[in-house]
Amino acid sequence: MHDIRLIRDDPSGFDRQLARRGVEPVAAGLVATDAQLREVQTEMQAAQARRNEASKLIGKAMAGGNTEEAEGLKAEVAGLKARIPELEERERTLKAELDSVMSALPNLPAADVPDGLTEDDNQFVKDWGEKPSLSFTPKPHDELIDLLGMDMEASAAIAGSRFAVLHQSLAKLHRMLGQFMLDVQSEEHGFRETWVPLLVRDEAMYGTGQLPKFGEDAFHTDDGRWLISTAEVSLTNIARERILDERFLPLTMSALTPCFRSEAGAAGRDTKGLIRQHQFEKVEMVAVTRPEDSDAMHERMLANAEAILQKLDIHYRVMLLSAGDMGAGARKTYDIEVWLPGQDTYREISSVSNCGDYQARRMNARFRPEGAKKPEFVHTLNGSGLAVGRTLVAVLENYQQEDGSVLIPDALKPYARGLEKLTPIQPGDTYPPVPAAGARG
Known part of the structure; x- marks a missing residue:
């Protein structure tokens, strides 16, 4: 398995190393999938944090007699609860796609390994x-x-x-x-x-x-x-x-x-x-x-x-x-x-x-x-x-x-x-x- 951070930092270098083993370039696809995964994870973390925050605010609004605000917060929490499982499923899908490609890739050859395929x-x-x-x-x-x-x-x-x-x-x-x-x-x-x-x-x-x-x-x-x-x-x-x-x-x-x-x-x-x-x-x-x-x-x-x-x-x-x-x-x-x-x-x-x-x-x-x-x-x-x-x-x-x-x-x-x-x-x-x-x- 490879470190996605190293691929992200030098995708062309990663592809050059894989080419020594006869593998076609894959870094661009890996980096794109990784970017989507991190974007989904960021959105999911933000949604979870907002759900927790809004849930606390509902109690305060109810205690202060602000029913309209409380109902609005409840609707927001309900929407977040519906959205978070979608994000979790998207995260699983993207992670599986990334792992599927990464796990099939060979190791990168050491610098002193001779070039050649046979x-x-x-x-x-x-x-x-x-x-x-x-x-x-x-x-x-x-x-x-x-x-x-x-x-x-x-x-x-x-x-x-x-x-x-x-x-x-x-x-x-x-x-x-x-x-x-x-x-x-x-x-x-x-x-x-x-x-x-x-x-x-x-x-x-x-x-x-x-x-x-x-x-x-x-x-x-x-x-x-x-x-x-x-x-x-x-x-x-x-x-x-x-x-x-x-x-x-x-x-x-x-x-x-x-x-x-x-x-x-x-x-x-x-x-x-x-x-x-x-x-x-x-x-x-x-x-x-x-x-x-x-x-x-x-x-x-x-x-x-x-x-x-x-x-x-x-x-x-x-x-x-x-x-x-x-x-x-x-x-x-x-x-x-x-x-x-x-x-x-x-x-x-x-x-x-x-x-x-x-x-x-x-x-x-x-x-x-x-x-x-x-x-x-x-x-x-x-x-x-x-x-x-x-x-x-x-x-x-x-x-x-x-x-x-x-x-x-x-x-x-x-x-x-x-x-x-x-x-x-x-x-x-x-x-x-x-x-x-x-x-x-």
Whole structure:
């Protein structure tokens, strides 16, 4: 959400910033609606004040025996009582019109965000590590998981496409990764481990920007709740409708949760394997800070996400997203793209975003600076630290061996309980038994 006062003060500047995100000018319409709203509010306040004043004067006129004056005042009060509900309804209509447009607008990009509307305009920031040198032609992960224990037939029968059933050591590796990443973010990086609801109300989805514009990308329940698309929704809304004590800022939290996405806008993309699933797990980081601290926190959270891949010794690069390629709620976003040798390409594995006060205004999340009379809006940030499924993909492709087995990275061995590598499953290795790869049907 945006501050209408800033739009009122510099409408052309607001439109220029929105144009960087590919949005047509809207400031003139917003300012006009805002002017009408303030005019109605002024008239309504004056009418209410006059109604109260006239009501008092009626008693005085009656007490003084001035019946004619009293009757005139009664008629005036009756007219005001009829007019005020009309003004109240007009106020509600105009406020709804203003909120409808404002709530659908994206955040304004930070000054150092590169111009452009697509991923081709993203800016390279840095990379880390080296691409693995393999003496054989690497397999893409969708071939590896078929060998290692993903049961596509079972998942399709249970839930349909874009779901997964993982067996044996493949399921263990998935669990290890989630636990490892949560431990790093909470115990080493100080992001408090938090357990949160997976079902949330409309207000929570609105607060972080999923509603009203992106509802089709989420799953909705029959009782009016939403399955979270990311723990960002639950974690960030912890600050909702609160005035936080400045002494306890920043709030830094992490959670490992299932996430649910309908992928309505991604038809036909990444239908094989684990890249784009309706259900997946992710370690999320969220920070709530003072405005002057959010840029530094953004860099800290980027480093926290990078640390996972560094510990796993997997090559990656960091990209600064262009104005038009960022999520709607972000003012600045870094993407971490991991190298996948089986696909011979980089794939996004984490986005780390600074949302400024955009979400805080929607949630009414504030803090009171020391010595200040009025509270101010906090800044919110979020980032993946990391997505479990995509990290699993990265481990499989980077640690694969020629025979189809996959070595366990050293960083995961404390969680592996002696497991050194994943080996292709054989008929009878799972329960119930499934045919060997290539022998199904």
